[in-house]
Amino acid sequence: MKKHFNTKAIHDGYIVHIGQTEQRKSKELASLSRKLSGLELGLSPETFAHIKEIDLLILKGNTIMAAVEVATSLSTFNKAINDRFRNLITIAPNLITSLFVVVLDDDYSKAFDELHTPANIQYGFNIKIKLIRTSEVEENEFISKLINI
Numbered sequence: 001m002k003k004h005f006n007t008k009a010i011h012d013g014y015i016v017h018i019g020q021t022e023q024r025k026s027k028e029l030a031s032l033s034r035k036l037s038g039l040e041l042g043l044s045p046e047t048f049a050h051i052k053e054i055d056l057l058i059l060k061g062n063t064i065m066a067a068v069e070v071a072t073s074l075s076t077f078n079k080a081i082n083d084r085f086r087n088l089i090t091i092a093p094n095l096i097t098s099l100f101v102v103v104l105d106d107d108y109s110k111a112f113d114e115l116h117t118p119a120n121i122q123y124g125f126n127i128k129i130k131l132i133r134t135s136e137v138e139e140n141e142f143i144s145k146l147i148n149i
Helices: 002-011 020-025 027-032 074-091 105-115 118-122 142-148
Strands: 015-018 056-060 063-071 099-103 129-133
Touching: 002 015, 015 027, 020 027, 063 074, 074 099, 074 105, 099 105, 105 129
Parallel strands: 063 099, 099 129
Antiparallel strands: 015 056, 056 063
């Protein structure tokens, strides 16, 4: 699925940065990813180190249009919102306008409930982060719709 996202974004004319872990796992994904230090985005390398593991950063030029995490379980969903996106929002609150977590269709209801816990509501995560079902990823024009939300 992560490869699908990346190739779709590239096909739609966007540049992608793929999370470092995914790049280490797959030479093919690494070859699709733009190599970033953070400076290109106006971030220090130290700051960028906190967000370089996000599964997918979709860029137009040097502007991050969206950040996407793919959660294959509720455990990875929690890590996505409570680690990666929390870090991103904390260190660069005005950097990204679109944050998405793709969840399995069967996990959507539980992920929705988790996103709407009192702690996440307090920090506005329930508004800043949008959930997407895996079945929605297959739609044509998906990346363009994502960016235009």
